[in-house]
Amino acid sequence: MVAENSTPHLHSAVEPKQTFRRALDMAARAAMPSLFIVFSAILLSAPFGIPGQAQLQFGIAMCTVWFWAYSRPRSMPALAVFLCGLVVEIFSFGPPGTVLLSLLVIYGVAHHWRYGLSRLGFIAGWLIFSVFAALASFFQWALVCLHAVALLSPAPGLFQAALTIGIYPSLTALFVWGRRTFANPDQA
Amino acid sequence: MLSIHARQVLAKAVLPILILLAVGLVLLGLVRRPAVDGVRLMATDFMAPAYHGLVWPQERVKVWLTDLRGATDLAKENARLRDENRALRHWYDVAVALAAENGRLKKSLHWIPETVPQYVTGRVTRDDGGPYSRAVLLDVGSGHDVRIGDVALDAAGLLGRVTEVGPHTVRVLMINDDASRIPVTLGSSHGDAIMAGDDTASPRLIFYPQDHHPVEGERVETRGQSTMPAGLPVGTVHYSAPNRPVVVPDADLDRLDIVRVFDYGDDDSQAPDAPGRVRVKKLPQNPLTGPLPFSWLPNLPDMPGRGGQ
Known part of the structure; x- marks a missing residue:
């Protein structure tokens, strides 16, 4: 069973009356993952001086898109991924387009394999995500090298990949809880 | 209304179209990077007050x-x-x-006083580096006269140079960025070198004279070139490994707050015309045939170019 139909008891014959307030509430809940990416991108672009702030921006966007693309694609359509990617691009200063392209590719993979990923265990899903996070970081590093016409140290890219892979479990725990509660449009 | 089939085709085509747009953005970034950075600078200009609000509790x-x-x-x-x-x-x-x-x-010595540079002081709006670069954005307010290439200093020493200028915000590429190359002079050995950033805390010294290696602990100052004035404090030499001199910067690159941006102006000291460029008046073929008018002087040759006996 696909995760997006995980609350069958709410799809009863008696539906709550569709009011404007309910429609707004549903839209807000459905937009929660995208809003999470946008707010974290803006927040992490502020000069807090936290080590790895830029890498965290990338990591949070990747984890969020991956989770919601296979878990509840209705809350994360392709256009939303594109717009979120653009916001992350604007509030970061890496090579332009790399984060956006990585997000769209990881969205495509997760969305295409969503049935298989829902059946797989957490560890297997995490491993597959790790491969794509590492590939995205490598792609970013390759583009920076191409732009600088020099072989730069791959250490920042490795750190970014490790941070993205490392924060995935804790973010998944948050998202699983959110999918049942505050980010669940069926509970509006 | 679209038919179900058309909607299905459209739904399948959305992701490839968006990926193509993203690839277009990547290519645009490779070809016209300043255009993309201009948009980012505008966004930062817009967000500058919000950043101050966000950082205020932390401060x-x-x-x-x-x-x-x-x-x-x-x-x-x-x-x-x-x-x-x-x-x-x-x-x-x-x-x-x-x-x-x-x-x-x-x-x-009748020393000609140097011109006093114009400067603006700004607060660091945000660390703008990303994983592969070291740069900061400064909020310098509206009506500033900062230009690309101006020099940024904190209270202790050289910080970097301005690379992009927005209406309220300027971007400063720091001296430890991989793209930064600053001509410097070594304090006691008086050798010239280039300080090259490598994304670490201490930029490397390269192209120093092989007969005058940098000495551990000696001062490093800027060498006057173009808009970069001479004598700005940069840091001290340190050998992180044999034959690998680096500069430990005076400026605190990790915790930047207030930064001044100096405009030293263009280097208008132009060398005078070389002698070869001076137009030489051609002398007549036989300028003087007769005796010189001052031949009454003793021991003078009576014809030019013949020399005295």
């Missing part, structure tokens, strides 16, 4: 923590400050005496 907490740390050991701190004050008083006297002597010497 207050830092101030409280500093106060708290000071309050726990007041007596020891007082003693340390008194000693430091005594040392500073001594250095103040030395500085005043040297300034007076310097003034006298300059006066006696």
